[in-house]
Amino acid sequence: MSTIEAVDVDVGESVSLHQRILSDISERILSGAWAPGHRIPFEHELTAEYKCSRMTVNKALSQLAKAGLIERRRRSGSFVRRPQSQAAVLEIHDIRIEVEALGLPYRYERVARHKRRSSAEDRALLELDSNGPVLALECRHFAGKRPFAHEQRLINLAAVAEAADEEFHAIAPGPWLIARVPWSAAEHRIRAVAADRHIAAALDIEPGAPCLVVERRTWSAEHPVTHVRFTYAAESHALVARFTPSQG
């Protein structure tokens, strides 16, 4: 989405100087005019070029440095960085949103719900220390008549006690949690697997068919909150991630 913004032409009076310096320089870098390793003008030179104070130039360059486009070295100057590792932003939307974006009616179904002391397996998935209580959920998400995704979820009841009183018949656990728990970190693991019998039945596909699995572990202020595994039939889903060098 921001791919568009990145090439916005300065129609240009109302833009701040800060922004102008930023986009000027990043354009010269991204167009290749200033190749990796090239030393960009010193702050005092840019000060002259843009007729502004060093503070303004400094702010812009610091931002480019934070964005990873340039590297700054004291006494030596600022240099265009060589791209390091491809980093992309993966937006993981609520499944309802994804389904509705396809123009299909969304339906949610709770298949099972168990409250129990955490087993060794639960603790491994949640990265939990104690054997406190967890809530295990199994759900299906439909796009039109077809099952779209299968959800297996564990909720750490020590972190989210209210979940024990929720049946999750009407609302899916994802949006329920988002509305209640401020998350501070999450880890996603994405892989391909063959459908086992259980998954195949739930998604109405052949056993052994390829599936995309997205597992997410979520923490809130150092406490594990939830572990969820979404399984999508191969045809139904692709994840899209975009990289755009950040412009501030």
Place this chain on the structure above:
Amino acid sequence: MSTIEAVDVDVGESVSLHQRILSDISERILSGAWAPGHRIPFEHELTAEYKCSRMTVNKALSQLAKAGLIERRRRSGSFVRRPQSQAAVLEIHDIRIEVEALGLPYRYERVARHKRRSSAEDRALLELDSNGPVLALECRHFAGKRPFAHEQRLINLAAVAEAADEEFHAIAPGPWLIARVPWSAAEHRIRAVAADRHIAAALDIEPGAPCLVVERRTWSAEHPVTHVRFTYAAESHALVARFTPSQG
């Protein structure tokens, strides 16, 4: 990786004030102490709290706003934002790096190389307008004795003319391109597929076995540069993406 940094304790004298304000406030937000919608103190109040100038506070708050943790409203103040959509950073490393991270010896093999006028299919993959020349490559990446990934790549020779003279016997096209072409944008598409005969043979797995496919399209200053499809056998690979609210 930055999950760790996010909770770095201020051992604290050498940290800049700027950094201290930033981490202080984001910790209060992420711990839930300041819930979404909460109005955080005005700049002049923080100025008093941290005994520093408004500029310093302003810089920190502007950064938090850019990171999406807070929303600033003139005359009203700054407010903690409600988490919008899950966004995670997916780092896509060079395959050599990934293999070596597993402690296995890396080997690269060029299977095929064709220079041709772009076909309709090539143009669709590259999002190319003209029917200019392209270079089509097929490669294999090994981890130890086992094939780890299969690579199918198209390079737009109009954008990277020098590629026409490179055989890609010794060096893989990925690192070759990274070292030469500054990319400005990339789009990744991740899905699960069943191995066809060709892929199965290349990866030494059964036809029909699930595979993880990562496709990447890369642009440099508005020109399509390359399209690449990596196929991994299901057992060999998982992608990991991490979300950490950005701290600057």
Place this chain on the structure above:
DNA sequence: CCTTTCAATATGTATATACATAATCGCCAT
């Protein structure tokens, strides 16, 4: 009572200035 107007307020952007810090260059003595 409703609308218009105006002043107060919080943020947005920019300046000039100051001193700290890290890295490099060149001089000097060995």
Place this chain on the structure above:
DNA sequence: ATGGCGATTATGTATATACATATTGAAAGG
């Protein structure tokens, strides 16, 4: 030559200040 040392230089961080701008709340006028 060479090794150390101080001066120079570019960036890093912070301050005080000024004015612009958007938005709110209250006063003034119809």
